[in-house]
Amino acid sequence: MVEIDQQQKFQNKIDAEIKIEPKDWMPEAYRKNLIRQISQHAHSEVIGMQPEGNWITRAPSLRRKAILLAKVQDEGGHGLYLYSTAETLGITREEMINALQDGSARYASIFNYPTQTWADVGAIGWLVDGAAIVNQISLQRTSYGPYSRSMVRICKEESFHQRQGYELMLTLSRGSEAQKAMAQDSLNRFYWPSLMMFGPHDTESAHSASSMKWKVKRETNDDLRQKFIDQTAPQIEFLGLQHPDKDLKWNDEKGQFDSGEINWDEFWRVINGDGHCNRQRVQHHINAHKEGAWVREAMASYQQKKKSKAA
Ligand code: BYC
DSSP states (O other): OHHHHHHHHHHHHHHTTOOBOTTSOOOHHHHHHHHHHHHHHHHHHHHTHHHHHTTGGGOSSHHHHHHHHHHHHHHHHHHHHHHHHHHTTTOOHHHHHHHHHTTSSOOOGGGGSOOOSTHHHHHIIIIIHHHHHHHHHHHTTOSBHHHHHHHHHHHHHHHHHHHHHHHHHHHHHTSOHHHHHHHHHHHHHHHHHHHHTTOSOGGGOSSHHHHHHTTSSSSOHHHHHHHHHHHHHHHHHHHTOOOSOTTOEEETTTTEEEOOOOOHHHHHHIIIIISSSHHHHHHHHHHHHHHTHHHHHHHHHHHHHHHHHHO
């Protein structure tokens, strides 16, 4: 009976748009769902440093290198805010890292695609950060206070990332024939995986019903994906590039684009560990984590020393 009362009070708060804070009562399923989503979001930010990091030493100018370095560092920072956010729900950093490394936690499928050319740095900034912003703007209104606040800061930085990516693509598409071809090839390879970032269709989405009820998610996977499709089509046109979706067509009645179908077999294969780079990405994380062990040990012993001095 007490539990039912608490459930009702909790839902009333959600319905009244009052944020849930770490020390508030919350249903166990809400807590677990948040830990799942936020920790996977954090892993995506950190694993997402690898594909672009691959190009830092090969950036074509000092300006491009400075921008790329700053962007990749920002992504690491986003991971840290998000790990801290998840920790407020009672999971440790170590548990989250173990789940990433043993494959029981996911991260965004897009980061299992390789970065083959310099144009991929532009396509990732423009499309991947662009898709992330569409999703994260909506998550600024999520019901869990710490997650909502971390999204506000992250969105500001993602917006710079998106612009630098589009500016890079614009430079290439206004350049030589070879540069334009490189931009087109990159768009062709990253467009569909970017649409997959929004997750399966609403009808196939295991978590959407409860996440929408609890206002963890404020818009559905398909609605957010549609926003991204609609905003990207004119951007592709402005670049003077060919749209990768040959079935894309403006629908006057709906006031939005109709589009071709995503390759869902590919989506499920990649999120279940069999994409081009899954093994490489996780192994790289394991190696970097091992190499950083001495830093964690030094920090832990410094904190221990501070504590015993204070006692
Ligand atoms: N990739 O029930 P559903 C960035 C999984 S990084 C992999 O709809 P949900 C950046 C899903 O986890 C920003 N897995 O799930 C960084 C679930 O499996 P589990 C990344 C996916 O959670 C560096 C199952 O499929 N953004 O910007 O309600 C450089 C069923 O799905 C994917 C975020 O993480 C996927 N694409 O909705 C550049 C946003 N899609 O957990 C840029 C935060 C689905 O039951 N996350 N799955 O094993 C979300 O908004 C939601 O978690 C999603 C999925 C919309 C992604």
